[in-house]
Amino acid sequence: MTLEQHISSLAKSAVKDLYDVEATDAQIQLQKTRPEFEGNITLVVFPFVKLARKAPAQVAAEIGEELMKSELVAKYNAVQGFLNLSISDAFWVEQLRAIDADEHYGRFERPSEKALPFKEGEGVGSPLMMVEYSSPNTNKPLHLGHVRNNLLGYSIAKIQEANGWKVVKTNIVNDRGIHICKSMLAWLKFGNGETPESSGKKGDHLIGDYYVRFDKEYKAQIAELTAKGMDEETAKREAPLMLEAQEMLRKWEANDPEVRALWAKMNEWVYAGFDETYKRMGVSFDKIYYESNTYLEGKSEVEKGLASGAFYRREDGSVWADLTKDGLDEKLLLRSDGTSVYMTQDIGTAKLRFQDYPIDKMVYVVGNEQEYHFKVLSILLDRLGFPFGKELVHFSYGMVELPNGKMKSREGTVVDADDLMDKMVSDAREISKDKVNTLQGITEAEADEIARKVGLGALKYFILKVDPRKNMLFNPAESIDFNGNTGPFIQYTYARIQSVLRKSVSPKDGLSSVSDSGLSAEGGLDAKELALIQRLCEYPAAVRTAGDEFSPAVLCNYAYALACDFNSFYHDLSILNEPDEQKKTLRLLLSANVAKILKSAFGLLGIEMPERM
């Protein structure tokens, strides 16, 4: 039972005894005592003031007196309508012992309340959540916007696992369409047979360069045409390069062997590049879908919908869904030339996924610019008779903005993912050179590995600590900090603890004897020790909230608070030099569990911990 549950039940009986009223859960308002007052947990007594017909401070004092009958409450003080309770040291020590004994502290066996029912006949097991994230286009390398997507997706998957879900991480690769044709065409025209091997470029960057090249040449053609007096709209439509790209797309759909071969070759280059970036970022997938394999399924679903009357065909042959009854517009599903659009493919992908897995909840990690798309997709799937349509979750996150606005691939105003990771790691390496005292005696390779973890830790934390729903700003001119509320700060706290544990004579013996002999609260807990234990107790709630709200930021905030508490404790109190053996072992045990939970929380964020730094 948590402290809140204990106090809540005690408070209810106190109110019953004193005022003969059954208090509701909503009336029991508990909060952590603010640091400027004495106490650990505070009961807000305003809800009882009216029925007691007494002044708030008096009500608080009366309830406080009543609660003192429990061994749990050691002291109380009443300030206006706030009853501040000091919980007995014995309780806290017992909590620490329990946390230490629990290897999976902060993980839940059962799904959260939001879980859908188990599949019939499946018996025991966790409900299954599929999380789609990343979903790149194959015509350009990953940039900072994708980084946010990937980090959020991966972390959300880990967090939901901790909350009792079985999670399947998935990626839908947008490997076909006009965008890739543009790169292919530019490569054919201007590439002179360049390959990743011949140029030494990563495949995704090479393809991206030709995508940019296409746009440059295309714009030149438009300029040429408008100079001859053509209006801009027509020029955009009639430019030879655009016509060629569209022709190439039609050939692709018609399975033209040459186009298909080129497409396959260039996509391979891109995948090799993506794999490298994913690996470095530390994200992975359990199942990858390709649009080229799902769009036909989508088309056939649309045809079925057409037959059943869910959709309709216009005179020009295009197929539409009328969503005006749902308060939306009409939505195109198939172009007049019969080719499919994004929505068509998403319908097919959804169908295949639900065929492949017993999915209880489908989550799409996709930017908030696509909210309309997912609203429509949900309705369309429902209309096609898929029961999961209404249940899909669009985890809509905010954009990463640069000081001068949004990133635009074609305009070259992007922060490249590979470059950014390089920069972070080399910055970390540079900073570590000043730490000759703590990092002496390690090899170059070890130093590189630490810099890799720290640099990526700084980047990941920087991105994940922001509320995912909000847009965030990244200023390339200012490098990401390694001090203050940052990933490295928390990694540093962890490394410090590891250092202490390494230096304790025989930490294992020391710690196990604590568990055996029984850690006691004799001599009393120091305020810093108590605060740290109380913080450790909050971890499961943080994991739960992060899961319910789909917010890694909650765990960042928690880990930061825990690290702050530890650093304060570490500064004020000695661990290894503490003469009192009882206190020393308690502090060692406490430190070890802080490290355990910091590592656990960072694990849920996808951030690695260095053992020293």
Added chain:
RNA sequence: GGUCCGGUAGCUCAGCUGGAUAGAGCAACAGCCUUCUAAGCUGUGGGUCUCGGGUUCGAAUCCCGACCGGAUCACCA
């Protein structure tokens, strides 16, 4: 124009299911390493929580209305 999201310190962000004097980090300034890692700790300055109403014991938080910023409403993805 319709819909959705946001506006908190110079900057980047917490806090938002209503609770005590609104918090961090960065930047600025001042201290702390013969002591377990100074990527740390302590302190100072910095606020009309965009504005105006309302709800109540109590509003940054909830409601209404303005203003400002962003997204979206494609035979793009």
